[in-house]
Amino acid sequence: MSPTVFFVAIVSAMLINNVVLMRFLGVCPFLGVSKKSETAIGMSAAVMFVMVVGSILTYLLYYFVLEPFEITYISTIAFILIIASLVQLVEMFIKKASKKLYKALGIYLPLIVTNCAILGIAETNIREGYAAEYGVGQGMLVATSSAFGAALGFALVIFAFSTIRERLEAADVPTAWKGIPISLVVAGIMALAFLGLEGIV
Amino acid sequence: MAKKKKDAGKLSVFTKGLIQQNPIFVFLLGLCPALAVTSSLETGVGMGILVIFVLTASNIVVSLFKNFIPEEIKIPAYIVIIATFVTIVDLGTEAISPPLYDSLGIFIPLIVANCLIMGRATSFASQNNVGRSALDGLGMSLGFGLAMALIGATREFLATGELAYGVYLPLGFEGSIIGLEAAPFSMEVFVGPAGGFIVIGVWLAIFNAIGQHRQHRRKIARDRWIEKKKQQAAERKRRKAMEGGSA
Amino acid sequence: MWPAIATVFIIIALYLGTYLLNRRTPQPVDAAPSSEACESCMNYSCGFKQRMEED
């Protein structure tokens, strides 16, 4: 298997099938924490870590526990709880390890449990059938790179969006459009722009 | 008298979720599915039905066990309850309506991450009795479903000039509500991602404008009322003074 | 049938365990994240939001 597979997986998850603008995953944090660019960065960092580790864990759980026992139908509950446990562990670890890091990221971690992007990417990795295409072992690498790409895409979009919103704050917007409505339209225009990237991979 | 007041309270528990506290248009909860599965009226309604089931059921169970679950593990217990119902709904949809299951895709398992459900469990069901929680869940999820239907209908109509039914939901009959023959004027962009964002944004602005207009009118009415009261008071004063003067 | 119940059970136990462990780990002194970030967010199911409201 050539390394381009990973590159393609990352680029396609980041730009072409962007989690927020194309797959509509994680719209809540996209609108919720994008008022300031600092909070956008903090959230993206937390999402990136949990998304990559979470998709590895759910992948392993699916192919080494659920599938051998033929109980794939419980994957929904299993995935959400595994991700939730992961978030708890990470939060606890950060609390103990670094005051600074906790101050920076601590607030975003509990939010991640209800961030559908994480669970959505975990589910997508299974549904895409990487394991069938590349084998379970290499499939995991591809799944991990696509999760990493998705997180990069999330970070890119949420950061760009937050900088636009900072300017929108100062802009003279009709009162009915102030806040979320105009932001959604801006997001729609961003989605149009991303539509232009379709077909590069 | 007291009974009547309580009944009115029950009704408002149900109706407040429909418009006043609409989860999508007022609280902006559950925007992921509101964007992703509303490319047509039917998928929006289908998602609404699933959420009605999950939210009502989880509200009932949470309020049933509210005294039994220790405060310390409240949140994880709720997550488990919700995840269980979502798994059940997932399997049920696949059995009852495979086309709907295919078209909603990963957004059925993602109901579990819908902030609306967790939010209602912690802020309402854990503090109210079973009946009120069930009504609250039903009302809130109906509000969600109505909003989904509105967005779905808007997008489908703009994109195709028609509103179809019977394609995804097992209704037993198929057809189109409006057939405008509007194909040459259809705007395909509205079934796509960009259209979703824009349609929700425009609806939000419309509701905001209506809200502001109402507030404005209420303010004018109140101002008038105060003005009237002032005039009345002045009138009375004058009359009193006149009476005093005449006396 | 039994593997399913056992797996669900184990995962729930794992989650409850990690949740309790995390809850019982004290926050580092004066390192509470700034509530400013929390205000800009509308996610009402967020743990912090609830804790803030409780306070």
Added chain:
Amino acid sequence: MLNKLRIALVLLIIGAASGLSIVAVNQATEDVIRENRLREEHELYFEIFDLEKPDSLDVDEEPRDVYCRREAKGYDADRQKIGEVHFFCVEDEAVHERAEVYDGDGNQIGQVFRVDDVNEHGEISTLVAVDMNGEIIEVAIARTENTPNYVQRIKDNHLDDFIGQNIQDVEFYDGRTGATITYGSIRSAVNLTGENIAADRALADYRRIFPDADSYEVVYDYALGCIDSRRAIYDGDEELLGHIYPAEMDNEHGTIHLHVAIFEEIFYGVKAARPDRASEEKLEALEKYEAYEGESIHDIDLDYEETVYDETINHLIEQAIVRCQESDEQRELRQLFRWASSKGETVDIDEEPLIDYTPYYDEDDERLGNVYTGEIDTDPLSGDYEGGPLNLSVSIDTDGVVNNVIINSDEESGFASDMLEEEISMFRGIDAPIDEGEIDSVFSGATTAGHSVNDIVKAALDYHAEREDE
């Protein structure tokens, strides 16, 4: 302590309740889901062929001799067999699978191709059902993620147009509405089915000459003349069995379509294509040549004049012999002029977009015409051309008629390039350039390239007319 016990108790109850209810729901829905999936996959096949709706389905998914082969038998309420569907793999990657449908008595009533496509609106899976005569019985959308309204519009307005048409000769509706993308997927499914069926038919024909024929490959595609191509026939082990030259010619009795088999100067036979449709006289006329099977091509007697077909058959065999003997150089010359046997010196032209021309001569050194090469690397319409330089050879005979146009090099995208190759035949036999406005409808997918081709042809025709007049 009490608190800990309580937490443990809650864990126990929640875990048990959650696990049990999920398992219970799964047990209740498992069979329904499996049945749903089976029905979704198979019921359509029964419906299409007007068989009764099966009450129960018996699917044998165990791999037998081929790994993706499976059989589904449908029964009515009394366990009477209604019909059978046999599924096979297809080597063509774009086609998902092929199914043969049998009625309750075990007679084959038709076949169905399932073609999966992913377009801009998502996945779409189309079934194309054809009866034993190649007539389309139904085109159905089996499963799709496309926008329901587009699908509905296609279903309502356009799918019925296919019914009754022959799969080899389908007329498509050409419209540019919002549902074009969905229709495009269906269109390509019908085309693919036609190609696959044609290939199967051709192989069946070839087996009457080479009984072990298993696959074939087009070696050379002759653009001009009545011999269509040279096809290499292989057996199951990819061993070359021989060459077949499909030949076609019109005479006063209609079109005669033959397969002539010649390999290494040995004549292997000549058979009618689609013998089920050929007239008895034609088959009889062909029988005479059975005597020469296995003989050298030089020993065949081509002077029969007994029936009305003989002249044509003799001519076609003669042509096939010419084709099998020609050298690579000759073949290249004959791409541009059917009867060319040598070419003269190349003369440079100083007139955009033409580069040079070369006169071509026949066996008697009589000039047949000139071959012009030209190159365009910008789009004549917009000025910026995406495809890169496009280099063509155009052969124009002494009467000013375009004999052929050949693409020497193009840097088009794969799709546009294929379209070009396919549609360039539009220029054969014309003596004036194609009307500008018509180019769009001719080259629907490669329009810019189409304009460039037309511009080069136009320049060549003008230049040629000037020179010939002198």
